[in-house]
Amino acid sequence: MVKCSWCNKEIVEGKRRTIHESCSKLKWLSNNKEKVKDYYKNNKEEILNKNKLYNNKNKEVIKEYWKNWKSKNRNSIKKTKSKYYKENKEKYKEYSENQRKKNPELINARNKSRVIKLKNHCEICGSKNNLQKHHWNYDKPLLVNTLCGDCHRIQHIKNFRDSIFGRKTC
Numbered sequence: 001m002v003k004c005s006w007c008n009k010e011i012v013e014g015k016r017r018t019i020h021e022s023c024s025k026l027k028w029l030s031n032n033k034e035k036v037k038d039y040y041k042n043n044k045e046e047i048l049n050k051n052k053l054y055n056n057k058n059k060e061v062i063k064e065y066w067k068n069w070k071s072k073n074r075n076s077i078k079k080t081k082s083k084y085y086k087e088n089k090e091k092y093k094e095y096s097e098n099q100r101k102k103n104p105e106l107i108n109a110r111n112k113s114r115v116i117k118l119k120n121h122c123e124i125c126g127s128k129n130n131l132q133k134h135h136w137n138y139d140k141p142l143l144v145n146t147l148c149g150d151c152h153r154i155q156h157i158k159n160f161r162d163s164i165f166g167r168k169t170c
Helices: 019-033 033-042 043-056 057-070 075-087 089-102 103-114 148-161
Strands: 133-134 143-150
Touching: 019 033, 033 043, 043 057, 057 075, 057 143, 075 089, 089 103, 103 133, 133 148
Parallel strands: none
Antiparallel strands: 133 143
């Protein structure tokens, strides 16, 4: 049994190597940071275009990756957020105030809908997990539906695409 000299994991029999291919790339990158920085500066546009192409072709794979990553790192995400809020209380308060001023109808609708109880299932897919309230129209704050997190996100994405922010102006 041969172990990789970089990560100490077993190397598959039959290959005459002392380091994994992926580990050798990482090793090279860590030993040549300046070359990598220079390459990025010189080829930034090309790299960004390749990244966009990859992201467009592999949306589902990327979505699944981040979903798994977030579920595995839930505690560290919470710690990071709480640390940020503690270190930037004034900044966060200012942001919150600006959001309240920009969207008074949203705040009003949220406050009025607190009286309304959630149903025990999502009204679109029937799921009983991660239930949330969804306002279809902030001018009618008592018109609220119970949706699961996924359906809620989908509704906001659909509404975003129909809004002026979702339309391409270029």
